[in-house]
Amino acid sequence: MDVFKSNVDVLSKLLPPHLLAPRVGIVCGSGLSTLATCMRGIVEIPYNDLEGFVHSTVPGHKSSLAFGLIGEGEGVPVVAMLGRFHPYEGHVLSSVVYPIRLMAHLGVKDIIITNAAGSLRPSIPVGTIVVIQDHIALPLLTGLNPLLGPPFSPKHARFVPLSDAYSRPLRLAAFRAAHALGLERDALAEGTYTWVSGPTYETPAEGRFLRNAGGDVVGMSTVPEVVAARDEGMNVLVLSLVTNLVVIPDGYRSVREEVEAEIAGQSIVRAPTPTVSHEEVLSVGKQKADVMKSLVAEIIGRLPRA
Ligand SMILES: O=P(O)(O)O[C@H]1O[C@H](CO)[C@@H](O)[C@H]1O
Numbered sequence: 001m002d003v004f005k006s007n008v009d010v011l012s013k014l015l016p017p018h019l020l021a022p023r024v025g026i027v028c029g030s031g032l033s034t035l036a037t038c039m040r041g042i043v044e045i046p047y048n049d050l051e052g053f054v055h056s057t058v059p060g061h062k063s064s065l066a067f068g069l070i071g072e073g074e075g076v077p078v079v080a081m082l083g084r085f086h087p088y089e090g091h092v093l094s095s096v097v098y099p100i101r102l103m104a105h106l107g108v109k110d111i112i113i114t115n116a117a118g119s120l121r122p123s124i125p126v127g128t129i130v131v132i133q134d135h136i137a138l139p140l141l142t143g144l145n146p147l148l149g150p151p152f153s154p155k156h157a158r159f160v161p162l163s164d165a166y167s168r169p170l171r172l173a174a175f176r177a178a179h180a181l182g183l184e185r186d187a188l189a190e191g192t193y194t195w196v197s198g199p200t201y202e203t204p205a206e207g208r209f210l211r212n213a214g215g216d217v218v219g220m221s222t223v224p225e226v227v228a229a230r231d232e233g234m235n236v237l238v239l240s241l242v243t244n245l246v247v248i249p250d251g252y253r254s255v256r257e258e259v260e261a262e263i264a265g266q267s268i269v270r271a272p273t274p275t276v277s278h279e280e281v282l283s284v285g286k287q288k289a290d291v292m293k294s295l296v297a298e299i300i301g302r303l304p305r306a
């Protein structure tokens, strides 16, 4: 399609031929752009040099695509988005998912989407990598869907099923890779990602609501990319790195009880109100960057070579 032509022209001038047709795509989540350093022979291309790309404005996200090779021998050609776009930055959904569509156009078949996320369950502590098996997306259900409007092209479907959105073979590959790397059993979990628009973090009641709805982690990205990737027929793996807890057990004490205890002359232990910050999110990303990087490289190294 024309919308890709100028980018293909730019890329053909800047990339060696063996990197021009990447087979695997990676999307780096907040604080995770170093994931791409698992590639060799990297060529980085700023989004500014490409048409249809907006700018990533969020700390912890770079604004460039990186092309390189992963794995032994000839290696697998890979393209990585070193920074993603979020609707809360003011980007329309078609811009948010445009790089995913370009990846598909270039030949990407398998995509590994990473993100930083809050845990809705104390059984999934900070530092866990959650292999996403499903999602709950209130924005999709209520009218914020990247597929609203005419199909992207006459070749794209009108209705896209999401019952098998998260590739089972890729999820199996993730657990096999973790085993091969000798990661502890608890390093990885399986779960459901809940997508919210952000940029506000959840109130405690919202966190409990999402957990009661069946969510395990929550974040402000990923689902639009998954939808576009499925619209393009790609196999999708999502890895969420838990950077903070959203639902904290016994963290919230009734103020009525506190006053009643005060009146009764009892000593009061006031539970601190937990808050989350993007700095905390980035700092956990930095601590876990190496393990995420080895996992992604191991998964890609194990994919069948086409
Ligand atoms: O999902 P990524 O881009 O990894 O980032 C997550 O971290 C940011 C909030 O700290 C939000 O953008 C949230 O979605």
Ligand SMILES: Nc1nc2[nH]cnc2c(=O)[nH]1
Binding pocket: 116, 117, 118, 119, 196, 198, 200, 201, 202, 218, 219, 220, 243, 244, 245, 246, 276, 281
């Ligand atoms: N919505 C949301 N996104 C996040 N990204 C990282 N942590 C969080 C969180 O607690 N909530």
